[in-house]
Amino acid sequence: xxxxxxxxxxxxxxxxxxxxxxRTYDDRRECRITVVxxxxxxxxxxxLLFVPFGxxxxxxxxxxxxxxxxAAVDYKQARIERVDLDARTxxxxxxxRLPYDVLVVATGARLLPEETEGLTGPGWGEKVFTFYDxxxxxxxxxxxxxxxxxxxxxxxxDLPLKCPVAPLExxxxxxxxxxxxxxxxxxxxxxATPLDAAFTKPVAAKALGGLLKEKGVELxxxxxxxxxxxxxGRLVSYDEREVPFDLAVVVPLHGGAEYVERSEGLGDxxxxxxxxxxxxxxxxxxAVFAIGDAAGLPASxxxxxxxxxxxxxxxxxxxxxxxxxxxxxxxGHANCFVETGFHKALLIDFNYDxxxxxxxxxxxxxxxxxxxxxxxxxxxxxxxxxYWHSLLPGRELPGIGSAMPEHGKNRASA
Amino acid sequence: MPTxxxxxxxxxxxxxxxxxxxxxxxxxxxxxxxxxxxxxTLTDRHWIVIRFMREQYAAKGTGPxxxxxxxxSGVSVKELxxxxxxxxxxxxxxxAGIPKPRGCI
Ligand SMILES: Cc1cc2nc3c(=O)[nH]c(=O)nc-3n(C[C@H](O)[C@H](O)[C@H](O)COP(=O)(O)OP(=O)(O)OC[C@H]3O[C@@H](n4cnc5c(N)ncnc54)[C@H](O)[C@@H]3O)c2cc1C
Numbered sequence: 231x232x233x234x235x236x237x238x239x240x241x242x243x244x245x246x247x248x249x250x251x252x253r254t255y256d257d258r259r260e261c262r263i264t265v266v267x268x269x270x271x272x273x274x275x276x277x278l279l280f281v282p283f284g285x286x287x288x289x290x291x292x293x294x295x296x297x298x299x300x301a302a303v304d305y306k307q308a309r310i311e312r313v314d315l316d317a318r319t320x321x322x323x324x325x326x327r328l329p330y331d332v333l334v335v336a337t338g339a340r341l342l343p344e345e346t347e348g349l350t351g352p353g354w355g356e357k358v359f360t361f362y363d364x365x366x367x368x369x370x371x372x373x374x375x376x377x378x379x380x381x382x383x384x385x386x387x388d389l390p391l392k393c394p395v396a397p398l399e400x401x402x403x404x405x406x407x408x409x410x411x412x413x414x415x416x417x418x419x420x421x422a423t424p425l426d427a428a429f430t431k432p433v434a435a436k437a438l439g440g441l442l443k444e445k446g447v448e449l450x451x452x453x454x455x456x457x458x459x460x461x462x463g464r465l466v467s468y469d470e471r472e473v474p475f476d477l478a479v480v481v482p483l484h485g486g487a488e489y490v491e492r493s494e495g496l497g498d499x500x501x502x503x504x505x506x507x508x509x510x511x512x513x514x515x516x517a518v519f520a521i522g523d524a525a526g527l528p529a530s531x532x533x534x535x536x537x538x539x540x541x542x543x544x545x546x547x548x549x550x551x552x553x554x555x556x557x558x559x560x561x562g563h564a565n566c567f568v569e570t571g572f573h574k575a576l577l578i579d580f581n582y583d584x585x586x587x588x589x590x591x592x593x594x595x596x597x598x599x600x601x602x603x604x605x606x607x608x609x610x611x612x613x614x615x616x617y618w619h620s621l622l623p624g625r626e627l628p629g630i631g632s633a634m635p636e637h638g639k640n641r642a643s644a
Numbered sequence: 645m646p647t648x649x650x651x652x653x654x655x656x657x658x659x660x661x662x663x664x665x666x667x668x669x670x671x672x673x674x675x676x677x678x679x680x681x682x683x684x685t686l687t688d689r690h691w692i693v694i695r696f697m698r699e700q701y702a703a704k705g706t707g708p709x710x711x712x713x714x715x716x717s718g719v720s721v722k723e724l725x726x727x728x729x730x731x732x733x734x735x736x737x738x739x740a741g742i743p744k745p746r747g748c749i
Contacts, residue, residue, distance in 0.1 A: 388711050452731065454710060456722070468710075468725040483711070499712045528746060 233261050233551055236320055236330035238310055239487075240267035240295045242275070242622070243522025243536035244336035249624030250544045252300040261551075264304040266322065270295050273364060274617060276533065279396055279569065281367035283407045284375075288368055298622050310337065313493040315515055332517050332547055335503050337490070339392050339523040339531055343482035346387055346455055353460020358478045361400065362392075373477060374407065379416030380476030385465055386423050387455040387483050390500075392523050392531035395578070397421070397481050398428065398438055399569045405445040406571030414446075422450040422465065422473050431585030434578055437600045441570060455480070484531075486524055502526030507582065508559040510543050516550060519543055528582060530564040537621055538563040541632040563634040565591070567610035575606035581634040589640035592629050596638060650676050655741075662737060662744040666701060669741025677739045682730065686739075690727050693719055697740035707737040707745035 235251060237244045248265045255261035272295045280286035296305045309323040313333065320328040341362055343349045349358065359370040384401050391397075401421045408414040421428070421442055428439035428449060442449050456468040458480065465473040465480075486501025495515070498504045503520035505512050507527050512518040520526075521543050522536035529535050538560070545558040562582030569575045577597050578586035588600045597606055620627065647654045648661065650673035656664050663669055674694060678686050686694070696717040700708045710733045714721035724732035733745050 389709065456725075468721055469729060469731070470725075499708075499715045 232259050233331040234329065235261060235263050235332045235334065235547065236328055237263065237265045237334040237336055238313075238320065239335070239337035239522075239524065240265045240299065240305065241272065241336065241338050241522070242533045243338070243524070243540070244334070245272070245295075245298045245622050246537060246540050246624045247334055247336060247521060247543060248303045249298075249300045249622065250540055251547070252302050253624065254544060254548060256302075258302060262304065263302065264306060264328065265299060266306045266308055266310055266320070266328070267295055268307070268309045270307060272298055274614060276393070276396075276617070277614065278361055278364065278367045279399055279403070281364070282361050282370040282374055282400075283403055284371060288364055291364070293618070298618075300623075310487070310489045311492070312489055313496055315493070315495050315518065318517065330517070332550065333519070334543070334547075335490070335496070335518070335520040335524045336522050336536075337487035337524050339390075339484040340487055340501070341482045342485050343480075345483045345485075346458060346480075348458040348460060349387075349455075349480060349482060351458070351460055353458075353463075353478075356460075357463070357476065358458055358460050358480060360480055360482055362396075362481055370479065374404075377413075377417075377477055379413055381418045381420065381463075381474055382477045382479070383420040383422060383465060383473050383475040384479045385421075385453070385455055385473070386425075386481045388424050390502075390531060391481050391484050393566070394430070394530055394532075395438075395566050395568045397423075397479075398442070400479060401442065401447050402445060402568075402570045405447065418448070419446065420448045420450060420473060420475075422453040422455075422467075424452065424454040426451050429586075431580070433588070434580075434586035434600060437576070437588075438568070441602075445571075484523075486526075490524070498526050500526070507562065508542075509546055509556045510539060510560060511546065511550075511556060519547065527562070529562040530566070532564055532566060533617070533621070534565045535563070537627075538565075538632040540624070541626070561633055563632060565630075567606055567613065569607065569610055570602050573604055573607050574602040575610045576600055576602045577606045577609065579634065579639075584634060584639070587639045587641060590638040592635045593638045599639070658744065660744060663741040664743060666698070666740075666742045669698075673741065674739050677741070681728075681735050681738060683728065683735070683739075687727075689719060689723070690736075690739075693717055693724065693727065693732070693736050694740045697736050697742055701737075701740075701742040707733060707740070707742050709733050709745060 271292045274291045277286045277291040312321045361367040427435035429435040453467045457466040490497035490501045504526040505520045523531040542558040542560040546556045565579045580586040590596045655668040728735040
């Protein structure tokens with residue numbers, strides 16, 4: 231009897247994992263792979279950043295989910311209701327049960343705007359928006375087109391959030407967009423964050439904070455969003471500071487998938503799966519792994535992280551199925567292009583232990599790190615093609631492996 | 645490494661004043677640390693949070709974030725900010741004698 235690997239979630243991480251596993255186990259009698267997702271629309275999430283500025287067309291960002299999966303994968307469209315870890319069974323809507331030998335949780339992060347007082351109240355969809363989902367990004371595009379001046383605030387409600395650089399990119403692009411429309415001088419631009427600086431780690435925080443300053447964006451730090459008062463146009467933090475706005479762009483609270491909370495022993499307080507940060511295995515349940523945004527790790531929630539995790543995960547699943555101890559170790563490697571407007575971007579590369587440093591990636595002759603360049607902007611744009619044609623199919627990128635490269639990094643400036 | 649004297653004994657702390665060795669903490673130290681953080685008296689509600697911080701640290705190796713505290717400690721985020729106005733997660737960690745909570749990225 232072959233083994234059955236069940237992957238929950240057919241987004242970035244689930245699709246890549248399924249396709250990689252197909253290549254490793256090409257004999258279906260040896261190993262069967264099932265992917266479950268609740269809908270059929272695979273959204274290229276990084277594209278959401280560009281929709282509000284009219285730089286991406288919403289319908290170009292969505293492709294059919296099953297078509298991204300290897301033909302050998304068994305795809306099931308159904309809502310996941312619960313995982314029974316003891317019985318090694320997933321319960322799907324409609325009473326379907328799916329027993330597994332290995333379970334991979336890849337159901338990502340969920341937006342929880344209703345958990346912040348007033349966020350989805352008066353003004354929501356009119357002058358309070360998020361660009362973290364497609365309808366929000368489209369609504370924001372229309373609102374930005376109507377916007378003639380006033381106070382525009384970009385706010386991150388709290389951590390964790392996926393793509394922690396996206397709100398900063400949004401601020402940079404807003405400055406560019408307003409300049410292009412010739413109304414920049416009529417807009418007060420503010421960036422509010424729960425962090426004590428523009429970004430988590432000191433060297434990157436300095437570089438990115440410097441860019442905000444250069445672009446005339448006011449930075450409000452340690453601002454944890456407690457309430458949105460859409461009627462009077464104010465964001466209020468828990469320590470009762472206020473940021474007034476005419477247009478607010480809020481990144482809402484994130485949590486894991488709801489069924490994770492309903493599945494005993496699977497999730498933490500926020501619905502993320504607390505797997506071992508190096509092996510991605512759930513302590514106490516060796517047959518269960520998590521990857522991507524669903525994993526409760528001290529790493530960025532980003533597609534690039536899911537990609538680097540994938541290499542380790544597939545190797546470790548193989549070891550587990552062969553009854554061997556796990557030996558591959560994920561180092562927390564993350565790699566993000568940060569779009570800064572005016573056809574430029576900067577690249578950051580880091581892991582659990584090493585903060586984003588200046589230098590070059592992937593080696594001394596590569597793209598500049600932490601420094602704006604046109605080449606990085608082209609890299610960001612090329613990423614979409616790579617995503618559909620190379621990353622999702624589960625191919626390795628030549629020269630860019632799971633482990634963070636050390637050569638090319640300039641540690642002296644840390 | 646710097647040290648600070650609380651309740652008569654010197655304890656190692658980091659540059660921001662967080663304990664680096666939680667085993668050196670005793671309950672009588674809490675009042676003094678709280679005063680230095682601008683909190684005059686520690687009420688029963690403060691103590692619920694302080695004990696919770698220590699339990700979480702013992703179980704997970706890091707103190708919880710404000711949001712997790714609000715979900716699991718039995719004290720809402722709003723009240724947490726009333727009890728520890730200058731940022732509950734950090735202030736409560738300091739008073740509870742545990743290292744600075746590692747936030748997520
Ligand atoms: C605006 C924005 C910009 C971004 N930019 C970048 C970038 O430039 N670079 C980068 O690397 N990353 C970026 N990201 C982050 C990246 O998109 C995510 O980290 C990545 O998609 C995570 O993949 P995942 O598979 O873990 O989750 P997802 O891709 O979100 O997939 C989760 C899947 O699980 C399914 N699911 C959830 N619950 C259930 C259920 N109960 N039943 C059935 N199915 C369920 C969902 O339908 C979904 O398909 C960005 C994200 C956003 C929002």
